[in-house]
Amino acid sequence: MRNMNFSTSDKVNDFLSDIQSISSEQFDMVMAIRDIFLKANEELVEGIKYGGLVFNVSNILVGGIYTYKEHISIEFSNGANFIDTDSVLEGSGKKRRHLKIYESDDISQKNIAYFVNQAVNN
Numbered sequence: 086m087r088n089m090n091f092s093t094s095d096k097v098n099d100f101l102s103d104i105q106s107i108s109s110e111q112f113d114m115v116m117a118i119r120d121i122f123l124k125a126n127e128e129l130v131e132g133i134k135y136g137g138l139v140f141n142v143s144n145i146l147v148g149g150i151y152t153y154k155e156h157i158s159i160e161f162s163n164g165a166n167f168i169d170t171d172s173v174l175e176g177s178g179k180k181r182r183h184l185k186i187y188e189s190d191d192i193s194q195k196n197i198a199y200f201v202n203q204a205v206n207n
Contacts, residue, residue: 096133104152111152114189118150118159121198126205140205147204157186159197167203174200 105112115138122140123129130141137151137160151158161167164174164182173195174182184195191197 094132097131097138100133100138110189111157114157114186114192115150115152117189117192118157118186118197121192121201122148122150122205125198125201129205142205148201155187159184159186159200161200161204163204163207164200166207167200169200171196 101112101115104115119131119138123131126142128142129147132139132141134146135149135151137149139149140147146162148162149160151160160181160183161174163180164176165178165180167174167182169182174184176182184191184197184200186192186195186197
């Protein structure tokens, strides 16, 4: 059974409300990406950290969603270890990688679900 923290956090709800009040387009994209994360692993717990929506499995940060004026960034804590045959992940650090989402089509074109599954199930 999913941890009930995923939908009851006032901080998460406030964060989502803030996004919705600023941009309905970004809100729709954040909700679609959030849904991908939440469906990927029943043990996933979401919260707010570093100014974004973060996801943890067994108290380990696996990724997050961060909104910016022109895009949404999906951050993966161990993205450097992901299989990325199309080289869509960005970043050059030892561990983290990210994807920039500019429009809703990017969610499928950049195969977000593929990377989220690697993040939350490995």
